Amino acid sequence: MPHPAWNKRLNLEVESFIIKQYRDGLSAGEILKAIPFKTKKTVYDALERHGIPRRAGCxxxxxxxxxxxxxxxxxxxxxxxxxxxxxxxxxxxxxxxxxxxxxxxxxxxxxxxxxxxxxxxxxxxxxxxxxxxxxxxxxxxxxxxxxxxxxxxxxxxxxxxSHSTFLPLLTNDLMSHLIRGIFDGDGTASRRSDRQLLIGFCGSERLVAEVRMWLICQLGVSDNRIHENGSIRYVQWSHRGDVQRIAQYLYKDAKQYLKRKFALLQECL
Known part of the structure; x- marks a missing residue:
């Protein structure tokens, strides 16, 4: 929503905001959502006054x-x-x-x-x-x-x-990298109140069921049940052996991963 202190007068503060957002890659339409103006011409006029070249759009x-x-x-x-x-x-x-x-x-x-x-x-x-x-x-x-x-x-x-995702079957040597990508997107890594690590996955019913079954069959982790939260399904493991097996599987030979999740699970590697 527009900045509450800005009225409908185009001043230097608003123009500076427009320029920064545009240079950060936002479109004129996206910038309009944060300023009290309705037409893209306002954005383009501000850019022109400050000598900022327009992008070619889509x-x-x-x-x-x-x-x-x-x-x-x-x-x-x-x-x-x-x-x-x-x-x-x-x-x-x-x-x-x-x-x-x-x-x-x-x-x-x-x-x-x-x-x-x-x-x-x-x-x-x-x-x-x-x-x-x-x-x-x-x-x-x-x-x-x-x-x-x-x-x-x-x-x-x-x-x-959202409700139709599934686990594609790739060659065995690529499955850990695929599942690590899924984990970095909708996986969970955290500590319980007793400091025990917890790892899990959430998403559509089919995706969570297939990731769960893959990890059970390939790694021998516990047969934990799937939980529901509205339309979202999730499965988690907190037994140290399970967490360690999953973490080692995900990060073996890994070059792409989120640093914050890797840092939390590093003690298991």
């Missing part, structure tokens, strides 16, 4: 990058980013004149920047300011690609995917 997202990154999941890096997209990625259907939007949005800037670099995107990672007290600062890496949207659909990364 066409920016079509600059050269690796659109075939997910045509075949044949490396640990591809498997990891696929796992993150299954949980925290999104696809927006194409409009009449453009291609589908594929994006990754997370509170962890390192993840958004890592995905940005993996694809070779040329426009900046977007900084998404919280819309209210219940929201968090987010970072978004986004592109437009019919090819990538088509490739990702095979793995359940589709528009409105």
């Amino acid at each position: 066409a920016d997202y079509k600059k050269s990058f690796n659109e075939a990154a997910f045509a075949a999941i044949d490396t640990p890096e591809k498997a990891y980013w696929l796992g993150l997209l299954i949980t925290d990625g999104y696809v927006i259907e194409a409009n009449r004149t453009g291609s589908p939007v594929v994006g990754l949005q997370m509170i962890d800037r390192e993840a958004a920047e890592g995905f940005h670099n993996f694809l070779g995107l040329q426009h900046p990672v977007l900084r998404m300011e919280p819309r209210g007290e219940q929201h968090h600062l987010m970072y978004r890496a986004v592109c437009r690609s019919q090819r990538m949207a088509h490739d990702l659909a095979r793995f359940g990364v589709i528009p409105r995917k």
Whole structure:
């Protein structure tokens, strides 16, 4: 919502805010949500007065990058980013004149920047300011690609995917990297009140059930039951042996991972 101290007069403070947000990668439409004005012309006029060149709009997202990154999941890096997209990625259907939007949005800037670099995107990672007290600062890496949207659909990364995600079956040597990506997106790592480590996964009913069964069959962890929280399902392990087996499986030969979760589980490695 607009800054409460700003009225509908375009002053230097508001213009400085517009310039900073635009340089951070936000669009004119996104900037308007935080200032007391209604038209994009206000944003563009402020940029022009300060000599800030305008971007080319959605066409920016079509600059050269690796659109075939997910045509075949044949490396640990591809498997990891696929796992993150299954949980925290999104696809927006194409409009009449453009291609589908594929994006990754997370509170962890390192993840958004890592995905940005993996694809070779040329426009900046977007900084998404919280819309209210219940929201968090987010970072978004986004592109437009019919090819990538088509490739990702095979793995359940589709528009409105929240309740239809599943665990793709890759070659055995890539499954730990895929599940680590899922863990970095919708996994949990924390300490109970008795300081015992806890590790788990949440998400759609099918995804959680399939990750749980994979870990039971491959690692021999305890057959813990799945819990419900509204439409979300989750499963957790707190027995030290289970946590250790899962952590060692996830991080063996790992090069891509969230530092904050790795740091918490490092004592198990």
